[in-house]
Amino acid sequence: MRADATRESIAWRVVRVVALLAFAVFFLVPLLSMADFSTRVVGGTGRTAQPWENLVQDPMLRSSIVTSLLLALLTTVLMLVLLTPTMIWVRLRVPAASRLVEFLCLLPLTVPPLVIVVGISNVYAWVSYLLGNSPLTLTFAYVVLVLPYAYRSLDAALGSINVVTLAEAARSLGAGWTTVIVRVVLPNIWPGVTSAAFVAVALVLGEYTFASLLNFETLPYVIGLLGKSDAPTSTAASLAVLVLASLLLVALTFVGRDNRRESRRDKPSRGALT
């Protein structure tokens, strides 16, 4: 491929640079506009930090931030506790169930969140009867929403190691099933677990459909409500959430990169199309 790289024509280089610039403008202008819009004085000149101060001063916004962060934490924990042992167990003991588990995990892609909201009122009547009418009960629905993404991360991680051989080795040395799952398999699929967790956090911090239609005051819902009366504050909050999620996910690619490189060592990943 090196020969091709040196033969790369000037026209192609120009096209590439222009295209990348166009993409950069399309994706950056709205973000920069948010920064500008959230710091300018409406109907005047100069700058104000008031919308950003509102993020910590406005009581409704502040409590919704706490709610959303708690939701992100609870959803991630519940999702990992529910999904990881199940997926390992399927690989080890009930391979016959792998298609069923895959189907169920990917089903939320086919059944849109909006449809689940429409049908979930009876279930949530029971949930709020048993657990109270707290916004944190959204955790149950959010676990379903993050399932497809979490499933893919974990499935890829499990696919890159030989779970059965690992388990047999551990079992022949006297380990119980709990030890096999927690101390043998889990450390080996850690990159998959962290990426599932990061995606879950990002999704929960941005989720609007459930929160708005079930009337729970999470951060995205409150941002939406505020938008009608105070657009600059909503814009500031939106930008803050976007930056936070970006930092999380960018951190993930940098933290997980050594592990990933290892698991992808056998796969070609460059050069084919140059």
Added chain:
Amino acid sequence: MARVSRLAPWAGLLPFLVYLLVFLLVPTVTVVVGAFQGGHGFSTENITGLFEATALHTLWNSLVLSVSSAVVGAVLGAFLAYLVVTRPPTSLFRRTVTAVSGVLAQFGGVPLAFAFIATLGFSGVLTEALRSSFGLDIFGSGWLFGLRGLILVYSYFQIPLMVIVFLPALEGVRPQWREAAVNLGASTWQYWTRVAGPLLLPAFLGATLLLFANAFAAYATAALLVTQGNPIVPLLIRAALTSEVVLGRQNFAFALAFEMIVVVGVVMTLYTLLLRRTSRWLR
């Protein structure tokens, strides 16, 4: 250790299965059953309501929005993915684009609605800049808050989604295939039309279908941008949910949600079939 029966390991799946039964299957079945229920037991009045002018027009709008944003997203996203894949996997550029795409694709909802209001809204940054410096009015009569605006805004998360979905397929194209083609005397054009093109086509079409389903089911951005009228299906569902009775019908939200399941279900089935075909070659 005692010999356990063949069914015993299935018990380990119980927590997972019960959870999904309660929080995924029960709601879905509720929608499907509810779509065929009237005030007194079984009825098809909700379903026939889907074929009346308003509902059909709304469905048409939703299809137009989903197809346009999927095609725009697929073409531009595939191109961006190609620009990315020609860089080494460890390069800062490639890692940044992948990470940013991950964020923007998942994170469409609320922030993006406000990003575009801040950019192209009546007092948006770009609107005001063009108005004061060139006397140009890009706000018009508020196209941002209608169907055309939604197509533009949806492209903002469709392009990154395409990058994420299509990148693995591009990465799966082996350098050896090109080397083999070149050794056999193929030109760049022949390599693309005879080797890489046919290999990537199922992946490309599959990804386009995924983008379509993604746009068809998207709710948050539209809910925040469109405050007047209910031009697309998700917003009609919102109206049916919050005002209890639309068009004088109970359970109409169930019928609309059922319509959504059918459309997305068909598209996602096709997607899965195409994906299976892709994964045969690109591992």
